[in-house]
Amino acid sequence: MTIPEATDNGAGAASGRDLSSHPGVARVLGILAANHLTPTVLYLPDAVRTAAAAAEAIGVTPAEIANSLVFAATTLDGRVEPLLVLASGGHRVDQERVAALADLARVDRAGAEFVRERTGFTIGGVAPVGHTHPVRTIVDVSLGRYDTVWAAAGHSHVVFSTTYDELLRITGGQPMEVA
Numbered sequence: 046m047t048i049p050e051a052t053d054n055g056a057g058a059a060s061g062r063d064l065s066s067h068p069g070v071a072r073v074l075g076i077l078a079a080n081h082l083t084p085t086v087l088y089l090p091d092a093v094r095t096a097a098a099a100a101e102a103i104g105v106t107p108a109e110i111a112n113s114l115v116f117a118a119t120t121l122d123g124r125v126e127p128l129l130v131l132a133s134g135g136h137r138v139d140q141e142r143v144a145a146l147a148d149l150a151r152v153d154r155a156g157a158e159f160v161r162e163r164t165g166f167t168i169g170g171v172a173p174v175g176h177t178h179p180v181r182t183i184v185d186v187s188l189g190r191y192d193t194v195w196a197a198a199g200h201s202h203v204v205f206s207t208t209y210d211e212l213l214r215i216t217g218g219q220p221m222e223v224a
Contacts, residue, residue, distance in 0.1 A: 069199030072175035092201035094169030096134025108135030136224035169201035182218035
């Protein structure tokens, strides 16, 4: 997939940096291509580590950001596994609700090292796909309200456009009301 360098999208998102060869970004773009997706990819001038920052940089509302939140999920038999929740940036994830609906004993915020070890990405660049290890994924149903949503593409300076249905398909994610 050939992705041109970002140009100003009207929201000041021109960077002049092509990060498509960054290992995390390359993994994500490769999986998107393998799934026959050719999204708009933006290379942003500044890191966007929050949904609000990403929304501002792109020129959309925070609710249109598929915020990749990694949790340390404790299974009913006591194992701790990563859980990726793709939440609308307009929502705060109700961890108790997610645990109950996902048949988990508990769901806790994951630390930076846990995120890096289990996904291969750093916080701020965790993508919906391209993880170095399998990650159970939940997709916030409220993202379905938007024709286009934006997600991290493996680096805190790179995002891609997608849809709720595409997120479900490419992640094998479970739809859930997370707030």
